[in-house]
Amino acid sequence: GESVGLHLPTLSVQEGDNSIINCAYSNSASDYFIWYKQESGKGPQFIIDIRSNMDKRQGQRVTVLLNKTVKHLSLQIAATQPGDSAVYFCAEWGEYGNKLVFGAGTILRVKS
Amino acid sequence: ETGVTQTPRHLVMGMTNKKSLKCEQHLGHNAMYWYKQSAKKPLELMFVYSLEERVENNSVPSRFSPECPNSSHLFLHLHTLQPEDSALYLCASSATGTYKSPLHFGNGTRLTVT
Numbered sequence: 608g609e610s611v612g613l614h615l616p617t618l619s620v621q622e623g624d625n626s627i628i629n630c631a632y633s634n635s636a637s638d639y640f641i642w643y644k645q646e647s648g649k650g651p652q653f654i655i656d657i658r659s660n661m662d663k664r665q666g667q668r669v670t671v672l673l674n675k676t677v678k679h680l681s682l683q684i685a686a687t688q689p690g691d692s693a694v695y696f697c698a699e700w701g702e703y704g705n706k707l708v709f710g711a712g713t714i715l716r717v718k719s
Numbered sequence: 720e721t722g723v724t725q726t727p728r729h730l731v732m733g734m735t736n737k738k739s740l741k742c743e744q745h746l747g748h749n750a751m752y753w754y755k756q757s758a759k760k761p762l763e764l765m766f767v768y769s770l771e772e773r774v775e776n777n778s779v780p781s782r783f784s785p786e787c788p789n790s791s792h793l794f795l796h797l798h799t800l801q802p803e804d805s806a807l808y809l810c811a812s813s814a815t816g817t818y819k820s821p822l823h824f825g826n827g828t829r830l831t832v833t
């Protein structure tokens with residue numbers, strides 16, 4: 608992911624709507640990607656992952672899409688709920704080494 | 720319960736103090752990590768241990784000293800810290816093997832250096 612400096616982008620959605628959170632990653636050799644959710648006062652929580660040999664993966668209410676051509680990752684949350692309000696991070700793992708590199712994060716606010 | 724437990728949850732220390740952060744994982748993983756999370760930057764990797772051996776040291780100042788006595792425990796020893804070291808320190812663990820696997824994080828230690 609790319610750092611956006613001091614201010615995190617914010618996505619505001621109405622409860623029940625679908626949310627799409629985007630992430631641009633930097634290393635074309637990265638072959639493993641993870642989405643995390645971080646609520647206030649807690650550590651990042653694993654949501655879903657995808658390897659570079661796939662372009663889509665679905666979980667419960669979440670879908671991750673990977674576009675390697677433009678180095679873009681997205682997280683779709685269906686029927687967004689107030690409990691989905693958090694900061695969402697994408698993370699990429701390069702082909703070699705031990706580093707999982709995180710993006711700056713996106714704040715998701717769900718309006719009731 | 721995250722499976723990764725960090726203590727203490729909050730720590731306030733002076734610049735001349737020595738303290739240690741503790742992390743314990745109950746997931747049977749064999750790799751452990753320290754990350755720093757501050758308000759102005761993305762999560763920064765500090766140290767990686769795999770099978771109790773340090774495999775990554777991400778240009779971290781020597782005032783931070785990690786210790787991994789076994790695959791379930793990880794410490795971060797702190798001494799003569801600076802105010803800019805105030806941050807949330809996150810521990811994580813993962814399985815290692817043929818395929819990469821997700822890191823599982825604790826809830827962090829909120830460190831304030833006065």
